[in-house]
Amino acid sequence: MSAPLALWLDPETPLSASHASVLDETGWAFLGIDTLDGVVQHAAHASVLVLRLSHDIERLKAVQQTLLEAGLHTPVVCRVAHDALALAVQASQAGALSVLAQDDMRHETWLDLQHKIAQPAPLLQPARKLRQVVFVDPISQHLLALAQKVAQADVTALLVGPTGAGKEVLARVLHDASPRARGPFVALNCAAIPEHLIEDMLFGHEKGAFTGAHREHKGVFEQAHGGTLFLDEIGEMPMHLQSKLLRVLQEKQLTRLGGQSSIALNVRFVAATNKDLRKAIAEREFREDLYYRIATFRLTLQPLCERRGDIIPLALQCLTQFEPGKAWQLHPQVQMQLLQYRWPGNVRELENVMRRAMVLCPDQLITPAHLMFDEGFEASPMAVQPAREMDSCPTTAASDWAEPAAQATASLPVAPSEEQVMPTAMAFSPPADLHSAARLNEHQVIMATLASTPNKTEAAKRLGISPRTLRYKLAQLREHGLGLAAAN
Numbered sequence: 319m320s321a322p323l324a325l326w327l328d329p330e331t332p333l334s335a336s337h338a339s340v341l342d343e344t345g346w347a348f349l350g351i352d353t354l355d356g357v358v359q360h361a362a363h364a365s366v367l368v369l370r371l372s373h374d375i376e377r378l379k380a381v382q383q384t385l386l387e388a389g390l391h392t393p394v395v396c397r398v399a400h401d402a403l404a405l406a407v408q409a410s411q412a413g414a415l416s417v418l419a420q421d422d423m424r425h426e427t428w429l430d431l432q433h434k435i436a437q438p439a440p441l442l443q444p445a446r447k448l449r450q451v452v453f454v455d456p457i458s459q460h461l462l463a464l465a466q467k468v469a470q471a472d473v474t475a476l477l478v479g480p481t482g483a484g485k486e487v488l489a490r491v492l493h494d495a496s497p498r499a500r501g502p503f504v505a506l507n508c509a510a511i512p513e514h515l516i517e518d519m520l521f522g523h524e525k526g527a528f529t530g531a532h533r534e535h536k537g538v539f540e541q542a543h544g545g546t547l548f549l550d551e552i553g554e555m556p557m558h559l560q561s562k563l564l565r566v567l568q569e570k571q572l573t574r575l576g577g578q579s580s581i582a583l584n585v586r587f588v589a590a591t592n593k594d595l596r597k598a599i600a601e602r603e604f605r606e607d608l609y610y611r612i613a614t615f616r617l618t619l620q621p622l623c624e625r626r627g628d629i630i631p632l633a634l635q636c637l638t639q640f641e642p643g644k645a646w647q648l649h650p651q652v653q654m655q656l657l658q659y660r661w662p663g664n665v666r667e668l669e670n671v672m673r674r675a676m677v678l679c680p681d682q683l684i685t686p687a688h689l690m691f692d693e694g695f696e697a698s699p700m701a702v703q704p705a706r707e708m709d710s711c712p713t714t715a716a717s718d719w720a721e722p723a724a725q726a727t728a729s730l731p732v733a734p735s736e737e738q739v740m741p742t743a744m745a746f747s748p749p750a751d752l753h754s755a756a757r758l759n760e761h762q763v764i765m766a767t768l769a770s771t772p773n774k775t776e777a778a779k780r781l782g783i784s785p786r787t788l789r790y791k792l793a794q795l796r797e798h799g800l801g802l803a804a805a806n
Contacts (some may be wrong), residue, residue, distance in 0.1 A: 321347040322365035322432055325392075327357065327381070330372065334418055336423055340415070345427040352680025354384045361385060365435050370397040370420055375408045382413065390522040393435060397422075451487055452635055457620055457628030462542035463492065468615045469495035474567070476612050477590040479619030480667030486550060486591040488619060493546040498586050501545025504538050509551035517559055520576060532632065539572055539583055553604060558705075564608045571700050598620040622661040622668065626763060629656050632665060636672040637684075649685045654766040659691055671781065764791060 326333045341348045346596040349360060362786050367385075371377055378396060385392055393415035398406045399632055406417045418430060453462040468475055469492045477485045486505060493503045511519055522537030538547055549555075555563065565573045569585060571580045589612045597605035622629065637646035648656075661667055675688040714749060764781070771777040778788040 319471070321345050322435060323347045323349065323360075323363060325360055325367045326350045327365045327367060328352065328397075331370070340423045340425060340428060344425050345432060346428060347770040354380065357381060357384050358388050361388070361390045364392050365736060366395055366415065366431065367392050368395045370802070371402075371405055371409060372399075373405075375405065375412055378409055378412055378414065386541060387534075395431065405734050408550050421501065450626050451491060454631050454633045455625035457625045458628055461488070461617060461619065465491050465617060466495045468492065468617070472497075472586060473614040474587045474589070474612050475617060476589065476595075476596075477614045477617050477619065479590075479592065480664055481592050482664035483619040484620060484665050485592075485619060486548065488617065489546070489548040489588045489590065492588055493548075493586070496546070502542055503548065504542040505544050505548040505550065505551040506538050510552040513556050516555065517562070520563070521560070521572050521574055523575035525575045527574070531576070534541045537572075537574070539566065540581065541587055542585045544584055546588060549587075549589045551591060552589040553591040553595055553598055557603070560608050564605065564611055566613050567608075573684065577713070607690070622664045623659075629661075632668055633672055636669050637676065640673060640676060645683050647683045649683060650765075651686050652684050652689060654769055655686060655689060657763065657766045658770065663692060669705055764788070 322345070324341060326337075326348055328350070329352040332352075333348065338348060338493075339695060349364075351357065357367065369378060369380065383396060394413070395416045395418060396406075396409040396414045397418050397420040398409065400419050403561060408418050409790065416434065439694055451462075451584065453459050465488060475492060477488055479485055489505070490503060494501060506519060508516065516538065518652060520537045520539060522535045522540055523531050525531055525534045566583070570583045570585075572583060573580055591663065595604050595609050595613075599606045622632075630648065631658055631666055633648065636644075638644070655666075656671075663670070671689060671691060672684075674690045675684045678688040678690075679685075764777075767777045767780050768774065774788055775785050778785045781788065783791075
């Protein structure tokens with residue numbers, strides 16, 4: 319077996335004799351380079367690219383862009399100064415395989431790195447990974463089942479929903495459930511790019527196309543070749559670019575800025591917006607022909623307050639993602655407050671609330687004292703907020719929870735197990751199946767409603783079911799061993 323090759327990229331300081339000796343003694347072959355052209359020439363044969371960062375993260379971004387444009391997946395290891403902690407963190411977040419001290423010449427460091435690159439491919443994937451998706455509420459399960467069907471057809475999709483509802487998560491579901499799952503997923507937010515740069519970001523340019531174009535640049539359409547391109551906030555795209563986008567989608571080919579030849583495209587196109595595009599069409603802010611081109615399938619994400627079955631699983635997922643390995647718990651009253659809050663900021667706001675709670679919580683049990691809502695929502699120690707907080711976004715009737723959910727074979731619902739539900743604090747554990755998750759969340763809604771109403775008759779009215787149906791459901795829950803002390 320040949321020795322792994324380390325490309326040593328350091329434009330300022332050549333590979334030292336000491337480092338060369340350590341690499342040789344630990345079984346590495348090595349090659350010093352000092353330009354991006356050297357990266358393109360040699361990276362395909364290298365096991366790892368070792369890059370020194372001196373001042374900022376831009377050199378790493380340039381290397382990653384070069385590798386991406388060359389279609390290479392060589393992992394990058396960054397070397398930084400001992401006191402450059404912020405730079406080390408940025409490099410790690412940007413996707414570096416490892417971050418080392420620039421003068422680290424310990425044999426074990428380079429042996430460990432050799433072992434790391436020998437591991438299966440998942441260790442070499444970019445740092446950002448698709449998080450587990452939560453589709454527990456029946457509304458969400460229905461949307462997921464539809465999305466999985468749409469994913470199998472190579473058609474455009476338009477995702478519509480409020481800010482923070484999870485449109486990019488759904489776009490990734492469309493990608494991962496499609497035959498293009500092994501291809502790249504490239505996302506671009508049209509509202510986050512200055513107008514004069516959007517065209518270049520979309521379609522790319524040739525070398526010399528304009529002042530400062532020192533080398534060719536592939537736009538996101540080319541970067542997504544063989545995979546999925548996701549354009550978020552497409553309603554913010556300038557009108558003069560909408561016609562160019564329409565032509566690219568129709569002809570499935572593009573011409574870079576400053577270029578003469580056409581480039582064939584093989585890309586799945588998904589767009590998203592929080593605007594009413596039909597209203598934008600009426601006000602001549604969005605092209606009608608482009609709307610019909612991008613909206614072969616229109617998938618609507620409801621605000622979080624209309625899919626309350628997702629709230630508790632999402633909250634627990636946030637906790638475990640922010641602090642992996644810890645057994646986080648939610649006090650029963652916290653669960654009720656989360657269910658009754660109207661979440662104007664949707665999932666993004668829920669993530670913020672969970673982060674604040676983690677900062678304030680001295681252990682792993684989140685109590686009402688740790689919750690800080692953006693709108694100052696509070697609940698008394700003995701009762702949750704009155705029903706008026708829910709009027710603008712009513713809770714799904716509990717009778718709906720018992721309906722058979724659409725089958726979602728690729729869903730990854732995250733919810734507590736039945737042995738850990740109220741009245742004891744809830745710990746995070748995945749349910750056995752979707753029906754268990756639905757039953758668990760029905761229990762949570764029923765308990766929250768019972769706690770916020772004077773009697774079972776009023777609770778049944780609030781839930782949209784008859785008192786008899788409520789009694790039947792309570793009996794079912796008792797049979798499954800769920801604690802109902804509060805309901806007696």
